[in-house]
Amino acid sequence: MDPALTKETVTKDLAEVKFALEKKPFETVSAEVKEQSNLLNNITLEIAITGRSGVGKSSFVNALRGMEDDEKGAAPTGVTETTMLPQEYTHPAFPKVKIWDLPGIGTNKFSAKEYLKKVNFSKYDFFIIIASGRFSEDDTKLALEIRKNKKKFYYVRSKVDIDIDNYRRSKRINVDDTHEMMQAEKTTLDIIRKDSYDNLKALGESSPRVFLMSRWDLRKYDFPLLQETIEKEQGEIKRDVLIMSLPILTKDSIKKKKDAMESLIWKNAMVSCSVGLIPLPFLSLGCDIAIVVSTMGDICKVFGLDEDSLNILANRVGKPVEELKSVIEHTPSTGMITTEFAMDILKRSAMWGAITVVELVLDFIPVLGSLYGGGSSFATTFYLLKNFLENAVKDAEKVLAKAAEPKRCK
Numbered sequence: 521m522d523p524a525l526t527k528e529t530v531t532k533d534l535a536e537v538k539f540a541l542e543k544k545p546f547e548t549v550s551a552e553v554k555e556q557s558n559l560l561n562n563i564t565l566e567i568a569i570t571g572r573s574g575v576g577k578s579s580f581v582n583a584l585r586g587m588e589d590d591e592k593g594a595a596p597t598g599v600t601e602t603t604m605l606p607q608e609y610t611h612p613a614f615p616k617v618k619i620w621d622l623p624g625i626g627t628n629k630f631s632a633k634e635y636l637k638k639v640n641f642s643k644y645d646f647f648i649i650i651a652s653g654r655f656s657e658d659d660t661k662l663a664l665e666i667r668k669n670k671k672k673f674y675y676v677r678s679k680v681d682i683d684i685d686n687y688r689r690s691k692r693i694n695v696d697d698t699h700e701m702m703q704a705e706k707t708t709l710d711i712i713r714k715d716s717y718d719n720l721k722a723l724g725e726s727s728p729r730v731f732l733m734s735r736w737d738l739r740k741y742d743f744p745l746l747q748e749t750i751e752k753e754q755g756e757i758k759r760d761v762l763i764m765s766l767p768i769l770t771k772d773s774i775k776k777k778k779d780a781m782e783s784l785i786w787k788n789a790m791v792s793c794s795v796g797l798i799p800l801p802f803l804s805l806g807c808d809i810a811i812v813v814s815t816m817g818d819i820c821k822v823f824g825l826d827e828d829s830l831n832i833l834a835n836r837v838g839k840p841v842e843e844l845k846s847v848i849e850h851t852p853s854t855g856m857i858t859t860e861f862a863m864d865i866l867k868r869s870a871m872w873g874a875i876t877v878v879e880l881v882l883d884f885i886p887v888l889g890s891l892y893g894g895g896s897s898f899a900t901t902f903y904l905l906k907n908f909l910e911n912a913v914k915d916a917e918k919v920l921a922k923a924a925e926p927k928r929c930k
């Protein structure tokens with residue numbers, strides 16, 4: 521624990537807790553927190569990817585899971601799916617997050633209504649309708665039906681990298697002229713945007729929104745905007761699950777994940793000190809250490825620092841996983857995060873000026889004194905998790921930078 525914690529930092533770190541406790545009675549907050557604390561393992565998020573055959577549905581499923589197309593467990597691409605059954609792909613780290621590769625629309629004789637019924641539409645949180653050229657009547661009919669059923673959908677125009685490339689070739693753009701290359705990209709995107717808008721208007725959409733993207737680089741074009749738009753249109757809980765589970769593309773995605781996780785750690789700290797009061801040997805503290813351990817594990821997964829996520833990233837960027845691991849300074853490998861490990865840092869945290877921290881926390885939110893150990897358990901557990909989170913953020917930023925480095929020539 522950072523011994524230099526001040527009134528200002530405590531006030532900032534626990535503003536959300538104070539706000540919640542001012543609005544509602546302690547028991548209500550406590551009950552809500554219990555329900556939300558384990559959201560990564562309790563809340564399902566089901567995303568449906570649809571569109572005509574060959575538009576890039578399966579590729580997008582893989583991109584959302586941070587995977588390459590040829591990886592084990594990836595959705596097969598470049599092959600026509602003949603099955604009428606939706607294919608389920610679970611998120612590599614969070615099995616409650618599912619991305620569904622729906623059968624191509626338009627290639628069968630079903631109406632939009634029948635199609636939705638066949639794919640069991642009610643279970644999806646939202647739909648992404650992809651087109652790689654013009655949108656078709658099949659797309660808009662489906663959208664209309666989804667809207668009728670009070671679900672959200674997003675039009676995505678895929679493969680814009682190909683359009684940009686074609687435009688540059690057709691205009692004989694000099695590849696060494698960065699300005700011209702950029703200008704050609706902008707012009708192509710403007711053309712696609714206008715074309716998609718006019719096309720959907722002609723098909724009866726009154727104010728269509730279309731997101732341009734390429735499966736090969738989700739950091740580019742409209743994918744960040746799509747992500748932001750979907751997040752805004754989801755309820756608070758699903759939004760957090762979405763933020764936590766989407767791949768880390770930029771430093772900004774790390775920041776968003778950090779904000780979402782800050783809200784999760786105080787909830788877990790509170791739950792761990794409210795239930796199953798287990799006094800810890802040699803400490804005047806009590807908390808459910810299993811909750812502390814699983815929260816640390818979740819932090820690792822959210823920031824891509826667990827073994828599986830690191831392997832997937834290493835494969836994606838074509839670097840040995842050891843190279844990525846070499847920059848991780850603070851976060852232990854997932855196998856090391858055990859009860860003993862958590863106990864050990866808890867003991868050390870408790871020794872470090874915890875008294876002042878407890879005083880600061882209780883001074884700011886006196887009602888926390890009703891938790892186990894008069895609030896000291898909460899303060900210690902919270903700062904332990906907060907410290908773990910801060911370190912994971914630093915490590916995730918280093919891994920992101922390492923992954924982006926050009927490959928070394930041998």
Ligand SMILES: Nc1nc2c(ncn2[C@@H]2O[C@H](COP(=O)(O)OP(=O)(O)OP(=O)(O)O)[C@@H](O)[C@H]2O)c(=O)[nH]1
Binds near residue numbers: 579599679734
């Ligand atoms: N350049 C480029 N190629 C893409 C993109 N998205 C998909 N592709 C390619 O387009 C082809 C078809 O992609 P799939 O993901 O298999 O398409 P699908 O919609 O799942 O096709 P069906 O399952 O047959 O309906 C593959 O060769 C992909 O590699 C993209 O954004 N850019």
Ligand SMILES: [Mg+2]
Binds near residue numbers: 579596599601
């Ligand atoms: Mg497919």
